[in-house]
Structures are given as structure tokens and as C-alpha cells.
Amino acid sequence: MHRRILVPGALAAASVLLAIPASAAGASPGAPGIGDPYYPAYGNGGYDVSHYDLRLTYQPATDRLEGTATVLARTTQDLSSFDLDFLLDVSEVRVNGVTASFAASGEHELVVTPKSPLVKGTPVTVVVRYAGVPSTKSAYGFSTWHRTPDGAVAADEPESAWWWFPSNDHPLDKATYDVSVAVPDGTRAISNGTLRSTTSRLGWTRYNWRQDKPQATYLATLALGRFDITTSTSEGGVPVVNAYSRDLGDDDGAARASVERTGEIVDWLSGYFGPYPFGSAGGYVPNTTTSYALETQTRVFYSPRQFANGSNTSVVVHELAHQWYGDSVSLKGWRDIWLNEGFARYAQWLWSEHEGEGTAQELADYVYASHPADDPFWTVKPGDPGAENQFDTAVYDRGALAVQALRNEIGDDAFFAVLKGWPRTYAYGSADIADFRAYAEQVSGKPLEALFDTWLFRPSKPASGARTVAAPVRPKSWQKIAATNSVHQN
Numbered sequence: 001m002h003r004r005i006l007v008p009g010a011l012a013a014a015s016v017l018l019a020i021p022a023s024a025a026g027a028s029p030g031a032p033g034i035g036d037p038y039y040p041a042y043g044n045g046g047y048d049v050s051h052y053d054l055r056l057t058y059q060p061a062t063d064r065l066e067g068t069a070t071v072l073a074r075t076t077q078d079l080s081s082f083d084l085d086f087l088l089d090v091s092e093v094r095v096n097g098v099t100a101s102f103a104a105s106g107e108h109e110l111v112v113t114p115k116s117p118l119v120k121g122t123p124v125t126v127v128v129r130y131a132g133v134p135s136t137k138s139a140y141g142f143s144t145w146h147r148t149p150d151g152a153v154a155a156d157e158p159e160s161a162w163w164w165f166p167s168n169d170h171p172l173d174k175a176t177y178d179v180s181v182a183v184p185d186g187t188r189a190i191s192n193g194t195l196r197s198t199t200s201r202l203g204w205t206r207y208n209w210r211q212d213k214p215q216a217t218y219l220a221t222l223a224l225g226r227f228d229i230t231t232s233t234s235e236g237g238v239p240v241v242n243a244y245s246r247d248l249g250d251d252d253g254a255a256r257a258s259v260e261r262t263g264e265i266v267d268w269l270s271g272y273f274g275p276y277p278f279g280s281a282g283g284y285v286p287n288t289t290t291s292y293a294l295e296t297q298t299r300v301f302y303s304p305r306q307f308a309n310g311s312n313t314s315v316v317v318h319e320l321a322h323q324w325y326g327d328s329v330s331l332k333g334w335r336d337i338w339l340n341e342g343f344a345r346y347a348q349w350l351w352s353e354h355e356g357e358g359t360a361q362e363l364a365d366y367v368y369a370s371h372p373a374d375d376p377f378w379t380v381k382p383g384d385p386g387a388e389n390q391f392d393t394a395v396y397d398r399g400a401l402a403v404q405a406l407r408n409e410i411g412d413d414a415f416f417a418v419l420k421g422w423p424r425t426y427a428y429g430s431a432d433i434a435d436f437r438a439y440a441e442q443v444s445g446k447p448l449e450a451l452f453d454t455w456l457f458r459p460s461k462p463a464s465g466a467r468t469v470a471a472p473v474r475p476k477s478w479q480k481i482a483a484t485n486s487v488h489q490n
Contacts, residue, residue: 043170151225234263295322342399358475383456
């Protein structure tokens with residue numbers, strides 16, 4: 001018999017080796033950014049989120065928000081630590097039930113270090129307890145938490161989550177949501193999806209919202225204040241929930257006259273884009289001083305200023321079109337913004353045609369003729385505008401020109417097949433412009449590289465529009481469409 005003798009130190013070392021899974025021995029920190037060249041620090045590497053469960057309490061009088069976020073994810077590498085995008089003050093973090101250490105880093109990073117490394121490909125549950133006054137927090141010199149006279153609103157692009165929940169803040173990592181918010185009686189809490197229940201106790205009411213389809217973090221919204229709420233069902237069967245601040249003043253009537261047409265417009269857009277992709281639709285108009293609107297998923301945010309000159313269904317069409325182009329099918333990277341804005345603007349052109357106020361071709365002719373060759377408008381490339389021009393007017397108008405050029409190139413039958421088939425093919429996922437071009441080529445049977453290069457990627461005016469019109473008449477709808485040019489500029 002041969003007996004192997006181990007000294008005490010060797011025994012200890014052996015037990016440590018046995019305790020650490022071999023695959024986690026070389027664990028490393030997750031990247032502090034997901035890899036977007038426009039916003040290198042946005043999002044994070046090393047994991048993929050499947051669900052956010054947010055249990056919040058908010059006091060309008062002080063703007064204090066307290067919360068517990070439970071984040072369900074799966075690791076995509078062996079992780080020694082990972083980042084969450086977040087700004088509020090954290091009191092505790094647990095990873096898989098075990099207390100983890102944490103520290104703030106950079107402008108908006110929360111670095112979490114689990115007690116033990118996490119193995120690639122395994123589920124992880126992260127619980128973050130936090131509190132703070134969001135309106136006192138800023139990053140990069142700005143805030144996306146909008147204080148109102150009776151509460152607050154979280155709605156902005158390309159970021160807004162940092163001010164109210166920890167996240168992997170990039171459209172490439174979509175997830176489902178449960179958002180439960182307790183507010184003093186008389187205050188309402190509005191979020192995405194469907195309202196599953198409300199409960200009241202000791203002067204507080206808790207609202208429980210669920211978004212059961214994947215949603216990008218910037219499309220998650222929270223509105224807290226005194227709202228009038230209307231509910232209905234569209235003729236096509238889509239439940240609609242709209243909300244209006246009780247102190248909109250002179251803008252109240254125009255806001256309601258516009259947003260209350262949500263069900264009608266959803267049904268109309270379904271004829272072009274296919275079945276509405278979510279379980280509810282709607283919008284809300286809080287008493288904010290902002291000037292933009294945002295396609296927050298299923299519950300669109302509208303600034304009162306969008307209705308300062310009267311009703312405007314065109315902006316409602318724009319934001320609801322995003323529910324297909326931008327929300328259900330999200331961009332892979334922020335350079336792909338044309339997939340959102342070019343098609344939402346083109347939906348406004350189709351609505352103009354529907355209303356008898358100018359055809360899409362007439363609008364294309366007018367836009368093309370309105371900008372001479374030396375206009376800086378043509379130097380912005382809708383297919384890659386750069387972060388500084390992400391919401392430039394050219395991304396909208398030149399972006400819609402590119403859509404019309406595609407229509408003229410492949411013909412109406414193929415074009416409308418693409419328009420409806422794209423949201424179905426990439427439903428609830430993410431895609432980029434290369435994916436769209438490949439899909440359009442597949443459906444139409446035509447090579448489209450030259451067309452896409454000309455209209456999306458060259459910083460110059462194309463030689464001609466789809467047709468040449470010396471002095472096109474301004475379509476009747478143009479004033480309302482142009483009024484939405486600042487729709488995402490904050």
C-alpha cells in the first residue's frame with residue numbers, strides 16, 4: 001500500500017481549489033460599456049437581463065424615491081464583478097441571495113462584486129436596495145428626471161433609467177418588467193404595459209404595472225402625479241389607457257383631442273405595419289416644461305407643448321409608429337437610429353395622404369426641393385449621423401426621403417410587404433440597418449446597396465429626387481409635420 005501524505009497547508013489549498021468551479025477560476029470584470037461607439041459607457045458587459053422587478057415608494061412632496069430592484073439575468077462570461085447603470089444611493093446589494101460589495105464609479109456606474117465569482121451561462125439574481133431624491137442627481141451635466149408641480153416623470157432618450165432603477169441601459173439588452181409603485185392617495189403612478197392591480201392602505205395606494213413583452217430600458221417610463229385617466233378599446237381590440245395632468249391649463253383640450261385618437265391610429269397603422277405588437281396602447285401628458293415627445297413602450301410621453309398650437313394627430317402617429325419601428329424592433333446600436341426615426345416620420349407622410357393633406361410623394365418632393373445642395377441638411381448621414389446629430393432634423397426628413405426612395409425603387413407591392421414584414425420578422429428583438437437592407441433585398445429581389453449608400457451614408461445631396469419637380473407646392477400637412485421636428489430634442 002502506498003499512502004499519500006498531505007501537509008496541512010496543502011490540505012487547505014486543495015479545499016480552496018475544490019470550492020471554486022474550474023470555469024470561474026479565471027473570472028474577470030464585466031465591461032463598463034456594452035460596446036456602442038456613440039455612447040461607450042452606456043450598458044454593460046458580462047450578462048444579459050431577462051426581467052426587472054421594481055418595487056418602489058414615492059413621496060411627491062419631497063421627490064424621495066425608495067426602491068428594491070430585483071434583476072434577473074444570465075451571465076455571458078465568467079464574472080468577478082459587473083456594472084449596473086445607476087445614480088441613486090444604494091444601501092445593499094445581494095447576488096444570488098448573498099451580500100455583495102458595491103461602489104460607485106464614473107458618472108453613472110454601480111460596480112458590484114459578488115462574494116464568489118459567477119460562472120458563464122448561469123442564471124443570476126441581483127437585488128439592489130436604494131433611495132434618494134432623483135431631481136438632485138445629474139450625470140454628464142444633465143438630468144432626465146423631470147420634476148412636476150405634483151410629482152415627477154422619467155422619460156428621455158437615449159437614457160432615463162439611471163434616475164429610478166439600476167439596469168443594463170442599452171437597447172441591445174431588452175427585458176420584461178414588473179413595476180410596483182406606492183404613492184400617497186390622490187397621486188397616480190403610471191408605467192408601461194397593463195395595470196394588473198391597485199391596493200390602498202393607510203393613505204397610500206400601490207399601482208402594479210406589467211410589461212410582458214421585451215422592452216429597452218430607455219422605453220421604460222414612470223409618471224407620478226395627479227392625472228385624469230381614460231380607458232377604451234380600439235375597434236381592432238387593443239386596450240387603450242391615456243392619462244392627462246389635471247393642471248394642463250389651456251393645452252388640455254388640444255391634448256385630449258389628439259391623444260384620445262390613439263385607438264383609431266393604432267388600428268390604422270396596423271394596416272401598414274401588421275398587428276399591434278403589445279397588449280395595450282396609450283399615452284400620457286404631464287405638466288412638464290419639456291418640449292418633446294417619446295415613444296415610451298405602450299404608454300407614450302407627450303409634452304404639453306406639442307399641443308400648444310392646437311391638436312396634432314401627426315405627433316401621435318409618429319410616436320405610435322415607433323411601437324413597431326423602435327419598440328418591438330429595437331436598434332442594435334444608436335447609429336441605427338434611422339430604423340426608428342425615418343419610418344416614424346414616413347408614417348406621418350402616410351397619415352397626411354390618408355387625411356387628404358398631401359401624398360407621401362408630394363411631401364418627398366417638397367422636402368427635397370426645400371434644401372439646396374449646399375444646405376448642411378445634406379451633410380448629416382441618416383445611416384450614421386453621429387451622436388451629436390442623432391436627433392437632427394435630417395435624420396427625420398432625409399430619413400423619410402430614403403424610405404420614399406426605397407418605395408420608388410422596389411414598387412408598392414414589395415415596399416408594403418417590407419413595411420409589414422419587417423416588424424413581424426424581428427419582433428421583440430434588435431436589428432441594424434444592414435439587417436433591414438438584407439431583408440428588403442430578399443423581399444424585393446433587387447440589389448439595394450447603391451440606393452442605401454446614396455440616401456443614408458453620403459454627406460451630400462443626391463443627384464435628384466425620385467422625380468424632379470421645379471417648385472413643388474407645400475403640402476397642407478407640412479405645418480403639423482414640421483411642428484414635430486423637435487419631437488425628441490431635449
